[in-house]
Amino acid sequence: xxxxxxxxxxxxxxxxxxxxxxxxxxxxxxxxxxxxxxxxxxxxxxxxxxxxxxxxxxxxxxxxxxxxxxxxxxxxxxxxxxxxxxxxxxxxxxxxxxxxxxxxxxxxxxxxxxxxxxxxxxxxxxxxxxxxxxxxxxxxxxxxxxxxxxxxxxxxxxxxxxxxxxxxxxxxxxxxxxxxxxxxxxxxxxxxxxxxxxxxxxxxxxxxxxxxxxxxxxxxxxxxxxxxxxxxxxxxxxxxxxxxx
Numbered sequence: 001x002x003x004x005x006x007x008x009x010x011x012x013x014x015x016x017x018x019x020x021x022x023x024x025x026x027x028x029x030x031x032x033x034x035x036x037x038x039x040x041x042x043x044x045x046x047x048x049x050x051x052x053x054x055x056x057x058x059x060x061x062x063x064x065x066x067x068x069x070x071x072x073x074x075x076x077x078x079x080x081x082x083x084x085x086x087x088x089x090x091x092x093x094x095x096x097x098x099x100x101x102x103x104x105x106x107x108x109x110x111x112x113x114x115x116x117x118x119x120x121x122x123x124x125x126x127x128x129x130x131x132x133x134x135x136x137x138x139x140x141x142x143x144x145x146x147x148x149x150x151x152x153x154x155x156x157x158x159x160x161x162x163x164x165x166x167x168x169x170x171x172x173x174x175x176x177x178x179x180x181x182x183x184x185x186x187x188x189x190x191x192x193x194x195x196x197x198x199x200x201x202x203x204x205x206x207x208x209x210x211x212x213x214x215x216x217x218x219x220x221x222x223x224x225x226x227x228x229x230x231x232x233x234x235x236x237x238x239x240x241x242x243x244x245x
Contacts, residue, residue, distance in 0.1 A: 008068060012075035015056060019044065019083045022052070039116055041082045049083055053090030066095055070103060077110045077123070085119035093126045097134065104131050104138060111145070114152040117188060124159040133163040139173050146177055151186045158192035165200040171207055174200050178211075182219055194226025202230040212239050 023042030060069045073088035092099075099107075107127050114120040132138045142157040157177055164170040174196060181193050201208040212219075212227055216239050219227075228236040 008071035009075050012072050016084060039082055040080050044083045049087060050090050053087050057091045077113055082118060086122045089122040089126050096127055096130045111153050111156050120152050120155060121159060124156045128160045129163040132160050139170055142177055146180050151188050154189045155192035158196040162196055162199050165196060166203050168204045175211055190220050190222045194223040197227035198229050201227055209235060
């Protein structure tokens with residue numbers, strides 16, 4: 001009897017079984033403590049999960065090529081289990097520099113499958129952000145995400161610029177995006193924007209501090225407080241001390 005052909009969906013199912021069998025119920029209960037949303041977790045620790053993903057990636061890439069690996073990752077990111085989605089990102093993160101426009105659009109489409117900040121930040125920070133930094137024209141995408149009703153797309157607009165911000169790039173885009181999202185009431189978006197401004201302030205305080213001074217009366221407290229975390233105490237007091245609300 002001939003062997004069944006190994007397809008991306010079948011290999012993804014094999015990985016799902018490995019993740020289910022190798023997790024920790026106790027740790028899964030601890031994972032839920034970190035989230036507001038209900039999270040389905042098998043209870044894997046990050047280091048062990050990344051190690052397992054690395055082993056699978058090497059085998060798949062050697063035998064079937066990276067396009068096959070991308071297809072498997074696409075299958076895994078379709079699920080509801082946290083480790084499946086993070087595993088999908090771990091399969092791809094080391095090869096992100098080799099991906100192009102088609103992969104960028106595929107990964108961006110995964111934003112509609114996000115269910116928590118953990119799988120969101122793995123996807124955006126580790127896949128989309130490096131691709132935006134590598135190809136600056138992709139930064140235009142963030143302004144469309146910022147208009148979305150999907151909170152995760154609006155958060156993605158912020159996180160996708162972080163890699164570039166750390167290299168003192170995209171300052172004009174960051175200011176434009178910040179102004180666009182400054183009145184967003186969603187705490188996940190505010191935390192994302194604060195994170196972006198914090199990294200921008202850390203890398204480029206000379207330009208960022210004056211900008212923070214211009215928005216301090218209108219920006220949500222959460223955004224400003226996060227943005228100031230790496231600044232000196234005197235600068236933090238200057239920016240936060242005059243807040244009227």
